[in-house]
Amino acid sequence: MRPLFAALALSLLSTPAAAQQLVTRPPPTITVTDGGKPVKIELSRLEIEARIVGHLAETSMTMTFHNPTGRVLAGDLVFPLPAGSTVSGYALDVNGALVDGVVVDKQKARQVFEAEVRKGVDPGLVERVAGAAFRTRVFPLPARGDRTLRVSWVSELDIDEAGAQYHLPLGFTDPVDGRIRVDVVRATEAPRVQGQGLKGLDFGAWEDRWVAETELVGALLDHPLSIALPDLARRPVAVQRSADGYTYVAVHDRLQAPASAGRIQPRRIAILWDRSGSRAAADHEAELAVLADYAATLGRKTVVADVVTFANAASAPVSFDLPRDLDAMLEHLRSVDYDGGTSLAALAPLPKQPDLVLLFSDGISNFGRSEAGHLGAPIFAFNGAAIANHDALRALALGSGGAWVDLSRTDRAEAVDAIGRAPFGFRGAAVVRGAMGEAYPRIAEPVNGSFSWVGRFDGGGATVALAFGGGGAKDATRTFDVDGSMATDGELLRRFWAQKKVADLAVGGKRNEAAMAAVGKRHGVVTPGTSLLVLERLDQYIEHEVRPPTSLPSFVTQYDAEMTRRAQTKEVEQQGKLEAILALWTDRVAWWEREFVLEARKDTEHKIGRSGSRQEAEPTEAVMSAPMADSAMAEESDDEFGGAMDRERSAPGAPSPAKKSKAKGGGGDEGPPPPSISLRAWDPDTPYLSALKTAKADDRQRVYMAQRAEWGAAPAFFLDCADFFFRSGDGDVALRVLSNIAELELEDSALLRILAHRLLQLEEFELSIIAFERVLELRDDEPQSHRDLALALARRADSVATDPNRRADALTDYQRALDGLAKVVMERWDRFAEIELIALVELNNILSKGAAVGDLRVPVDPRLVRNLDMDVRIVMTWDADMTDMDLHVEEPSGEEANYSHNRTSIGGRVSRDFTQGYGPEEYSIRKAMKGNYRVKTKFFGSSAATLQGAVTLQVDVYTDYGRPTEARQSMTLRLTENKE
Numbered sequence: 004m005r006p007l008f009a010a011l012a013l014s015l016l017s018t019p020a021a022a023q024q025l026v027t028r029p030p031p032t033i034t035v036t037d038g039g040k041p042v043k044i045e046l047s048r049l050e051i052e053a054r055i056v057g058h059l060a061e062t063s064m065t066m067t068f069h070n071p072t073g074r075v076l077a078g079d080l081v082f083p084l085p086a087g088s089t090v091s092g093y094a095l096d097v098n099g100a101l102v103d104g105v106v107v108d109k110q111k112a113r114q115v116f117e118a119e120v121r122k123g124v125d126p127g128l129v130e131r132v133a134g135a136a137f138r139t140r141v142f143p144l145p146a147r148g149d150r151t152l153r154v155s156w157v158s159e160l161d162i163d164e165a166g167a168q169y170h171l172p173l174g175f176t177d178p179v180d181g182r183i184r185v186d187v188v189r190a191t192e193a194p195r196v197q198g199q200g201l202k203g204l205d206f207g208a209w210e211d212r213w214v215a216e217t218e219l220v221g222a223l224l225d226h227p228l229s230i231a232l233p234d235l236a237r238r239p240v241a242v243q244r245s246a247d248g249y250t251y252v253a254v255h256d257r258l259q260a261p262a263s264a265g266r267i268q269p270r271r272i273a274i275l276w277d278r279s280g281s282r283a284a285a286d287h288e289a290e291l292a293v294l295a296d297y298a299a300t301l302g303r304k305t306v307v308a309d310v311v312t313f314a315n316a317a318s319a320p321v322s323f324d325l326p327r328d329l330d331a332m333l334e335h336l337r338s339v340d341y342d343g344g345t346s347l348a349a350l351a352p353l354p355k356q357p358d359l360v361l362l363f364s365d366g367i368s369n370f371g372r373s374e375a376g377h378l379g380a381p382i383f384a385f386n387g388a389a390i391a392n393h394d395a396l397r398a399l400a401l402g403s404g405g406a407w408v409d410l411s412r413t414d415r416a417e418a419v420d421a422i423g424r425a426p427f428g429f430r431g432a433a434v435v436r437g438a439m440g441e442a443y444p445r446i447a448e449p450v451n452g453s454f455s456w457v458g459r460f461d462g463g464g465a466t467v468a469l470a471f472g473g474g475g476a477k478d479a480t481r482t483f484d485v486d487g488s489m490a491t492d493g494e495l496l497r498r499f500w501a502q503k504k505v506a507d508l509a510v511g512g513k514r515n516e517a518a519m520a521a522v523g524k525r526h527g528v529v530t531p532g533t534s535l536l537v538l539e540r541l542d543q544y545i546e547h548e549v550r551p552p553t554s555l556p557s558f559v560t561q562y563d564a565e566m567t568r569r570a571q572t573k574e575v576e577q578q579g580k581l582e583a584i585l586a587l588w589t590d591r592v593a594w595w596e597r598e599f600v601l602e603a604r605k606d607t608e609h610k611i612g613r614s615g616s617r618q619e620a621e622p623t624e625a626v627m628s629a630p631m632a633d634s635a636m637a638e639e640s641d642d643e644f645g646g647a648m649d650r651e652r653s654a655p656g657a658p659s660p661a662k663k664s665k666a667k668g669g670g671g672d673e674g675p676p677p678p679s680i681s682l683r684a685w686d687p688d689t690p691y692l693s694a695l696k697t698a699k700a701d702d703r704q705r706v707y708m709a710q711r712a713e714w715g716a717a718p719a720f721f722l723d724c725a726d727f728f729f730r731s732g733d734g735d736v737a738l739r740v741l742s743n744i745a746e747l748e749l750e751d752s753a754l755l756r757i758l759a760h761r762l763l764q765l766e767e768f769e770l771s772i773i774a775f776e777r778v779l780e781l782r783d784d785e786p787q788s789h790r791d792l793a794l795a796l797a798r799r800a801d802s803v804a805t806d807p808n809r810r811a812d813a814l815t816d817y818q819r820a821l822d823g824l825a826k827v828v829m830e831r832w833d834r835f836a837e838i839e840l841i842a843l844v845e846l847n848n849i850l851s852k853g854a855a856v857g858d859l860r861v862p863v864d865p866r867l868v869r870n871l872d873m874d875v876r877i878v879m880t881w882d883a884d885m886t887d888m889d890l891h892v893e894e895p896s897g898e899e900a901n902y903s904h905n906r907t908s909i910g911g912r913v914s915r916d917f918t919q920g921y922g923p924e925e926y927s928i929r930k931a932m933k934g935n936y937r938v939k940t941k942f943f944g945s946s947a948a949t950l951q952g953a954v955t956l957q958v959d960v961y962t963d964y965g966r967p968t969e970a971r972q973s974m975t976l977r978l979t980e981n982k983e
Contacts (some may be wrong), residue, residue, distance in 0.1 A: 057241025344370030437465030895934025
């Protein structure tokens with residue numbers, strides 16, 4: 004039985020000290036539904052260790068999960084962290100011992116993980132997903148067995164006027180065994196366990212620290228743990244020696260923005276309100292309270308507030324006079340429907356320039372371009388969600404001269420007071436005595452409360468002066484002495500230093516991604532571009548070219564030797580690859596040149612089923628047919644987008660098919676009628692579509708939102724509803740509904756592929772290409788990612804190739820498309836052998852089109868260049884990994900072409916069968932026999948480790964492929980069960 008997939012959610016979000024009561028978070032659990040019955044994966048043991056150095060804490064949580072079922076399962080932990088925290092360690096049990104993870108580029112780590120899972124082995128992975136959320140993948144959870152993993156993270160303590168506190172959120176509903184230990188280094192006064200605490204967890208002095216430790220036996224950890232550090236204000240400097248040879252110093256200070264700091268007195272403000280689907284569960288009342296309190300500060304002065312709501316697109320501004328229209332404005336915002344993906348690029352300058360901008364958003368831009376336009380005013384960004392893109396909000400606010408307010412860590416009065424203030428903050432550091440190396444932050448940073456600075460030096464003494472000012476307030480300088488002799492050994496401060504460096508780099512956005520990844524790999528912290536990966540054997544590290552951890556020195560030595568040998572043989576392997584492709588291409592050209600007899604079979608229909616263990620029933624007929632020459636011209640097809648699907652000529656300036664004068668090889672003076680493609684609309688029978696169909700036009704939005712509340716967790720709901728609104732002529736609503744696909748799961752390449760293909764069908768080229776580019780970032784180890792993007796770029800180039808003003812743009816896209824397909828041709832793809840042939844056919848077609856526009860660089864061997872045009876070409880792809888879909892084509896001769904009968908007597912050819920996911924599978928025929936060609940597909944089965952929902956199928960049908968008269972139609976449908 005194939006493994007099942009489950010998700011477990013572990014919340015590790017700290018709670019602000021200002022809160023009156025700590026929030027209890029749900030415990031880590033896995034629930035799998037089996038025949039409608041939930042199966043609970045037990046947390047059988049929990050060990051927690053925390054080390055507190057100065058104002059920083061590193062917490063490690065070691066969890067052992069027990070699978071009580073007789074089946075192998077897989078699980079995910081997804082846990083949000085507050086701003087300023089990051090994962091600093093991950094380990095997974097291998098042969099009874101915990102093995103530390105290696106920091107690897109994020110996409111490479113994911114590729115390695117999935118490659119090993121496909122083999123049925125057990126790597127581990129921690130990766131950062133969009134927002135400040137981290138995901139831990141574990142496979143397998145053995146049948147009636149245990150798996151143990153450890154996750155560590157670095158965070159700052161919660162500090163306010165009342166003092167400093169370390170918070171550990173606990174919320175376990177079932178008793179658990181284990182251990183808890185907390186070390187507080189260099190404290191001069193005993194820490195205190197607050198609240199209900201834990202039995203036996205009392206602090207005692209030991210060496211240079213205070214230690215509290217207790218064993219857990221059937222303990223019910225249903226309340227958060229809070230520890231007060233009463234002396235922290237008296238010891239703002241912490242020093243640690245690291246194994247990298249440096250000594251690190253961290254300084255914590257508290258400064259309130261002076262009341263005299265200048266404040267913008269606006270006449271007009273803009274309120275930008277994120278109404279995307281991901282914001283539906285946000286605490287909107289807390290945000291509205293901030294607006295209401297700010298309006299109260301305006302007194303009798305009238306301020307115009309232009310309210311813009313946005314998701315994938317922005318609404319027109321709605322203006323209110325504050326404070327008079329406050330209630331009307333709040334009611335307007337309360338009535339917002341939360342739906343659609345998020346595009347910060349939708350934010351553009353308003354018709355009337357505001358004096359300041361209030362932005363309420365989680366900052367997660369997942370649809371279209373992610374960068375907001377220049378708004379021409381200081382932006383004050385607010386967010387209280389656990390999962391958010393803190394870096395994006397911080398960069399957007401600081402870059403405009405405004406401020407970012409984390410509502411989960413800032414009380415309302417402070418949040419309101421921040422609005423309109425030219426931020427008072429950190430202005431720089433100077434070394435008064437001694438020498439100090441690289442230190443962070445380096446950029447100006449608003450300060451109104453806690454502030455942290457960290458640097459590294461050679462271990463001697465130093466004096467550091469931190470300068471603060473701005474906002475019209477008097478400049479202030481705070482001086483701190485650093486004593487290297489007080490250093491303890493450890494890596495906590497080094498990791499915090501790396502976090503602060505990454506935070507500085509993050510303000511630069513994508514241009515600093517490589518630098519951030521380099522910091523993460525060097526210092527062992529998870530950044531937006533890195534992950535932590537655990538492998539079991541030396542051969543795994545060698546196969547995937549991942550250097551083992553230094554804790555395995557024998558592995559490191561053998562790995563380095565093998566990498567040296569590989570570098571010497573790489574050129575020979577590349578030449579071998581070219582020779583192999585030349586052999587396949589020669590065979591393909593020979594098929595294309597061969598003359599076939601175009602007549603019906605006289606003996607029997609050739610319908611081949613699966614052989615051996617794969618013998619199955621006949622495939623279910625799909626919803627398309629391709630009438631060829633001698634058939635009556637099909638009526639305008641009622642396709643799934645109501646005629647909006649692309650059926651245009653692909654090549655610029657192509658003549659109408661009705662004006663063709665010669666057959667392409669079938670003879671005849673007049674030539675046959677042009678071929679046509681008829682796609683029958685796929686209209687699933689679902690309750691939500693039934694409700695929409697019976698609703699009046701002006702009531703459809705309300706009905707859709709009501710159905711979303713019940714069905715909105717499924718991609719199929721948004722796909723079907725988007726189709727409905729397109730057919731109904733409401734393209735803007737349809738696009739918004741479709742954009743929800745980007746919000747369903749953070750960084751899910753399968754969903755993004757579906758979204759990108761749908762956008763391409765709608766000729767939303769820009770949005771489609773952005774989505775395919777994101778898929779490529781996530782899955783550059785899969786040839787389909789390169790191919791999909793290349794074909795989308797070529798489509799965009801086709802659309803502008805005849806415009807003299809867009810000629811350069813077309814050539815750029817054509818060249819990118821050629822380079823992408825050339826990579827598919829020349830790289831090694833173990834799971835997708837012979838995909839190179841499909842890519843070569845497409846590369847030559849694009850090269851032919853592009854050459855008609857201008858000069859292009861040919862990125863493959865000249866022996867691989869030849870345009871293989873054909874009467875009919877059908878290409879099928881799908882979204883599910885480790886899933887087998889089969890393409891079948893019934894020819895007019897009576898033969899059925901499929902994976903096991905891939906060459907037909909009239910010249911039909913089916914490409915190699917892909918049984919492990921995605922496709923493409925291709926049917927092609929150069930000179931087509933007259934008659935109907937019926938396309939069928941079958942969902943043969945899946946061996947994926949995740950529970951599959953519906954498999955989304957993409958089919959492109961071409962006639963006159965590779966010729967000026969090329970025509971195409973595309974459609975998408977879903978199959979939900981094996982054998983369907």
